[in-house]
Amino acid sequence: MVNRRSFLISAAFWFAGSTSLTRASVVRDHMPWSPFPSSAPNDARPGPWQFFTANEARVVEALADRIIPPDSDTPGGKDAGCAVFIDRQLKGPYGSAAGLYQFGPYLKGTKEQGPQSELSPAELYRKGLAALDRYCKVSLGQAFDQLSADQQDNTLKKLEAGEIKFDGVDAQGFFDALLKDVPEGFFSDPIHGGNRDMVGWRMIGFPGIRYDYRDWVGRHNERYPHPPVSIAGRADWTPHKS
């Protein structure tokens, strides 16, 4: 009759009094150690959008495919999962600006004083996508994702150049966020949702999480031949059935 569905929850309650590595402790005698890693990564879950609405997601996918377009050898940002990457990041601590200094007041400063925006990345995307949607519908009669590639590129160029203004959100700031996040998704470990099947790494010949190049440091001007490896592995790790 017992099922394991709520084991995690129950274990947490059961061990609520246990300390974890996030709490203060006194260490003596030994280097502290426990079985299992302390901070293994959390893989981005597949499935539908966690942060974006369906409409927003379609636009972000279209944006990703303009920032990093598909070509004959390598998929574009959409198929590489850059929108999924951004979606998962915005749903998580990055999106909520967790860990950043968030006491007010928020004042406008110089460029050198760094970002002082009250908007978290999540808010920036929400507002930015809504504003882009309004702009496109008003100016071009359709949502961004329904525009032609040329229209999309032109829109992005205008955004980059500051020719488009948004209400309630900095248009160029939104563009800059995209310009940072899309390539991040293209080149991050696939566990974060982008770089699907390591397409970004394959494109440039980056070997991923391989940790030992001792045998290669002296092989000058020789292209490294081995395929990339993600934190989640690669296909050859799975035994095939004969």
Next chain:
Amino acid sequence: AGPQDFAAVERGRYLVVAADCGSCHTLPGSDHSFAGDRAIETPFGYLAAPNITPDQQTGIGSWTDEQFDAAVRQGRSRNGARLYPAMPFPYYSRMSRQDVSDIRAYLNTIEPANNAVVVNRLPFPLNLRSAMIVWDALYFTPGEFRPDASKLAEWNRGAYLVQGPAHCGACHTPKTFLGGDKTSEFLRGYTLQGWTAPDITSGQGALRDWSADEIATYLESGHNTYAAAAGLMGEVIELSTSKLTDSDIKAMAAYLKDVSGAPAEGSPAADQDILAAGGAIYQDLCVACHRRDGHGVPNMFPNLAEAATVKTADPTSVVRVLLQGAQTAATDRERTAPAMPAFGWQLNDAQIAAVATYVRDHFGKAPAVSEAQVKNERVAREPIDL
């Protein structure tokens, strides 16, 4: 106390280390040595080690020396009740009366700790001590160690330590279904508490290629050219063997090199697909520490071609180390205590099995590891809801 007493205390201090009393009678991290309460796993369930400080109420302060000697060397508590052989009295029986008196002298200097310990946590009826009468009859042969005149003093000292206070066979000798030693398979390997204490017969067995010096280095520091001690053996080394004299360590090593086991058997060829996957995983995740050739880094990362745990038929320790990682022993001589990272979060059962099979086949010619064995081991490290 007089000068004789002081000498006895000092001898006792050494013997307490050699016999590793503290590993069971002191809770790790506790400020009260020998106050008991550490959970000792037996095949039948858990016992809590008693409080053996000189506390009058909750320790052994009011015990006579004779009663103490009976407990340590005969397995009888003060009231005559039989002790479970989780307390390694069958090994301590090889010690001399003098040795045990010295131990008592030292223990009398320990600060008394008031800690009432409920020793018996075994399920009923295993909690009934009367059953130990039968066990003793079957498996306990009392008696002090008798030196072998045909052997050198070093050999005899080593034999005494290994068979007696150091109780190596408690972990390294196979057991019968009742938990008694299979004396004919002395030091041929046993799995307990989720660790395989490997075959350490060094004459013909798994440690054939280890020199006496390598064995001594391992026992003194927890590390040598080939292996690194973790888990249960790490504790033996940290609390006991690393603190023994060089001569005693060399004696144990000399004795062990004279204990022969069966040569390693060849293993059936492992599935080529599994070896291919295991090899890929090894190349991608393992070579940074263990190197392409498996030789690792002496005194840090084991040489997978020479580690007994890799060669031993039972893969429990290998699988455990791969699933949850392991931290190695830290001793005065080797302080680093490098740890093997866990891979259970990253590799599924088939992948753990594949890389374990690859390592054991490629480096050790040991049997393949099945996915089911990995699953069992993973489950064994989880709580089981029933």
Next chain:
Amino acid sequence: MPRKLPATDVVIIGLGWTGSIMAYELAEAGLAVTAIERGPWRNTATDHPPGYAADELRYRIRHELFLRPEQTTFTFRNKMNQTALPIRSWGAFMPPNGVGGGGVHWNAETWRFLPSDFVARTHLTERYGAGFLPGDMTIQDWGVTYDDLEPHYDRFEYLCGTSGQAGNIKGQILDGGNPFEGPRSRAYPNPPQEQPFGATLFAKAARGVGYKPFPQPSGNMSRAYQNPLGIRLGPCTYCGFCEWFGCGNYSKATPQTTILPALLRKPNFSARDNSEVTRINLDASGKRATGVTFVDTDGNEWEQPAELVILSAYTIFNVQLLLLSGIGKPYDPNANSGVVGRNFTHQTTSDVVSFFDPAKFVFNPFIASGAIGTCIDEFNGDNFDHGPHGFVGGGYIGQVQTNGRPIETAPVPPGTPRWGAQWKKAVKDNYQSALKPGTGVHGSMYSYRDVYLDLDTFYKDRFGRPLVRITMDFHDNEIKQNKFLTDRFAEIFQAMGARQVVKEYRKGPYDITKYQTTHLCGGAIMGTDPSTSALNRYLQNWDVPNLFVSGASAFPQNPGYNPTGTVAALAYWAAAAIRKRYLKNPGQLIDG
């Protein structure tokens, strides 16, 4: 009201590089030592094993191993007449958090300063005349000499198993090493790391131009090593995830891989992690520290009484705690009075990116380590005649390939669009055939009157305490220095056969959003004059004799090298002074 803990002999604030050194030395001397570290414990196998250490997003972009600004941050302005605003996320530098401090995620580029660096004002005044230096430049002599520190540099290098080629052993210049370095008593403990293609080409070209290139001294092991404390390190495997990351191999010299296993074996040592010291407590006279107050992660406040307080919390936190505890007079730039916050400096860095013919050059940039590369030191310190150039100071320059991680390092030629098909193609075409050093030009930053630290007048941290305010900007001297060095650097790449060389000069104003090493220095400087320094030559606080302050906060100015070797040497120097003199006779350590 904090709960009081049993007293200890020594309390150490921050268990980073200098905290660990101090802890070991003082525990070795028999003192009861308690270290209190703000961040969590960091272990190789459970915190950054090879299986997930190589996650560029997590560690380089999201800064997982660093301090969260939410915990505490600083306000920043370029000029005194501006309103300082909080640094809401890190850019120009990365404050450490957690046991091992900056030593966990550093590059292990392990240098000594030049002998002339320790007598900077005297040396430069003598060579160029007092008027050569800008009026608002506040550089000072340190009060210690290179020779004072040499044995301690040696100890740190052997602690770390530094890999390198000596250039000067007891005055004997050796080929293949750095001829400009101060004399050392013996060779590095390990040979240099094997160099990848780009560094080899650089060395060849540099020699061709007449320079004396040498492998950068590296705390990444060129081979397995056991240090004097009996701790073993493994060989570096050139994983390319060294800077900003933790090493999964036990191959990088860190407090964890070189000191802590030995330190923890001492029964007279204990550490508290996830506990932030909020104040150094003083007695009624204000002249003696009685211990510290700290807060744990459950929000409980504790008082740890101690006889001796070691403040080793990293430059800016050292200054923060001195200011918040009311120790020493805060610096007033207008009056040029006070000592705490004075002579704050950073590092003047820049880079050159070179593009080579993809058909002929394959660099495998991912085969890298934190300190792998070839350098020249011709233009560091006062190794050359500054007269004609109109600036002082300098730095080393080198092809130091610290990584090939694609988010951070995917260079494209100038004029390439920032996005789109052309950008994508350019990334693909150039990744394997471009060289972008981790830090190519590593220049000095000298101190100025209007570059300082104080407490912000408005913004607060989560405990309600004022944030430290940074007032920082480049002065002409550093701008000139940088252009000069960058130009020299570019010449070498030209000589290597690059078909395009792009100079990325450092320009003003100082930008808190662009990473420029985490080598923050000064603010609690050492010296021989209590009116212009917070510490005496033994890192002892002038006002509170049982308080010693370690770290780069003691540097009156920052020379053109990475600081940690010197930071550590000073720690060993101070520890020796405590053991040999202070313990016998507590009080002000005065040299007669």
